[in-house]
Amino acid sequence: MTEAEIKAVVLRVLGAIAPEADLAALDPRISLRDQLDVDSVDFLNFIIGLHKELGVDIPDADVPKLATISGCVAYLASRVNKQR
Amino acid sequence: MPSLGADMEAGTLVEWRVKPGDSVKRGDIVALVETEKGVIEVEIFEEGIVETLLVKPGAKLPVGTPLATIRDEAQIAQPAAVIAEKPAEATGKASAPPAPPVERAPVSPAPSKRPHISPLARRRAEELGVDIAAVEGTGGNGSITIADIDRAASKAVQPKSPATAAERQAGLRKAIAAAMARSKREIxxxxxxxxxxxxxxxxxxxxxxxxxxxxxxxxxxxxxxxxxxxxxxxxxxxxxxxxxxxxxxxxxxxxxxxxxxxxxxxxxxxxxxxxxxxxxxxxxxxxxxxxxxxxxxxxxxxxxxxxxxxxxxxxxxxxxxxxxxxxxxxxxxxxxxxxxxxxxxxxxxxxxxxxxxxxxxxxxxxxxxxxxxxxxxxxxxxxxxxxx
Incomplete structure (x- = not known):
């Protein structure tokens, strides 16, 4: 999977959780929780959604790496492409 | 119409999830009701068979209004459990005595009052939750046709224009205000x-x-x-x-x-x-x-x-x-x-x-x-x- 494809998945999962958010306006390097009105339940749903969409396991210790969109893409790319 | 919280005064029936003849048991979802807090799935607290749906989708009704009648296995018509009180708190009200056997029980009604209706139209009426007694027949001998049923059903649905997000928001604010004002006033x-x-x-x-x-x-x-x-x-x-x-x-x-x-x-x-x-x-x-x-x-x-x-x-x-x-x-x-x-x-x-x-x-x-x-x-x- 390319990084662009992974980013599209990340934004899609995010869009389902925060439908009111303007995803195009998000700064990929700033923490999602600082930019969106999301709480821990939303964030857990986000991680579960990524896991389901991409089929990768996301150990709890790695969750901090998913704080930003850039972080998500880099981390998930390494996981997805390692698996295949 | 069940009370879905101390701050609820009325609700709008959005949709029936059951039709006359369906068996229901405690906990089944029988209807969707729109309140200030969104669309809520209404559960039933009795067991029996749905007899009559008294209310059509689209109707806004005060809390406590009967929505339907259900018949228990002993064939006795009861004002429906769907009236739903607040089950946990309204201990006094919750056990409203079942109504005495009513004519509504499936004893054969007087033939003269029986509306002329084909079995097909009757089934359609049941499917759509239309009360036949309220339908005016346009067929021969004033009999009720499928078209009459459809017309009655669409009329019933008409009043329901879904609340806009802003209206719902205003309603929710009002409901919270009522509950919190009561809290500060009384507690x-x-x-x-x-x-x-x-x-x-x-x-x-x-x-x-x-x-x-x-x-x-x-x-x-x-x-x-x-x-x-x-x-x-x-x-x-x-x-x-x-x-x-x-x-x-x-x-x-x-x-x-x-x-x-x-x-x-x-x-x-x-x-x-x-x-x-x-x-x-x-x-x-x-x-x-x-x-x-x-x-x-x-x-x-x-x-x-x-x-x-x-x-x-x-x-x-x-x-x-x-x-x-x-x-x-x-x-x-x-x-x-x-x-x-x-x-x-x-x-x-x-x-x-x-x-x-x-x-x-x-x-x-x-x-x-x-x-x-x-x-x-x-x-x-x-x-x-x-x-x-």
Missing amino acids: PHYYLGAEIDLSRALAWLAAENLKRPVTNRLLYSALLIRAVALAIHDVPEMNGFWIDGAFKPGQGVHVGVAVSLRQGGLVAPALHDADKKSLDELMRDMLDLVNRARAGGLRSSEMSDPTITVTNLGEQGVETVFGVIYPPQVALVGFGRIAERPWASQGTISARPVISASLAADHRVSDGHRGGRFLAAIDRLLQEPEKL
Whole structure:
């Protein structure tokens, strides 16, 4: 999977959780929780959604790496492409 | 029309999920009702066979209006259970005596009054929930045709223009205002606060989550809710309702979980039997409840059953919550943010994650002494997270 494809998945999962958010306006390097009105339940749903969409396991210790969109893409790319 | 919370005066029937002739049992979803808090799935509390749907989708009705009649196995027509009182609290009202056998029971009605209708049209009427008696026939001899039924059904649906987001928002604001004004007017609140060391609970949680797959992770809020639910066993007077000048203990510990909605406003639906569930069950049900609160799809019992409310505003950076009790409940536990603080224990000072827990309770039911014991019990339970 390319990084662009992974980013599209990340934004899609995010869009389902925060439908009111303007995803195009998000700064990929700033923490999602600082930019969106999301709480821990939303964030857990986000991680579960990524896991389901991409089929990768996301150990709890790695969750901090998913704080930003850039972080998500880099981390998930390494996981997805390692698996295949 | 069931009362789905102290602040609800009326609701709009959106859709029937049953039709005449269907068997229903306790807990079945029979209808969708729109309230200020969104579209709620209405459960039935009786067992029997749906006889007549008295109300058509689109109708806005005051709480207490009968929506349907159901017949029990003994073929006796009863004004439906769907009238639904607040099951947990309205102990007096909830057991309204069944109506005596009524003519409505399937004894053959007087032939002269029977409308002329083909079996096909009758089936259509049943499917669409149309009351045949109210339909004017345009067929030969004034008989009712399928077209008549369809026309009646579409007329019935017409008044229902779905509320716009802004209207719903205004309605929700009004409902919250009514409940909170009543709370401030009637409930003599007292407030207590306690700082709770969460180092053990969070260390246990982190170790636990490392072992768990994504879909099984625990959030610390589940630990807090579980601790509150168990602490009620020590101080049961925090759990229940103030009704008609007296305290009515809750039947079960149904923790209302305050959930902020994306479009603004909040709901606090019940996490049923939170004291009896394992932490895993509680976590799973909490996630489901929060998701349904935000996406729509709460059930009527979840709206009417909470016996105490828990609100966690820590994620917004709040230090301490000064809660307003949701009437007719008698207590609310609030949690602020988890902050690292210097903590003195056994002669040494160390940095610990600390949370501020607060209790708003009803002085008509309990006093600060008991409230203090309640907070102390929550603290004690959180020091042994593996037992939660």
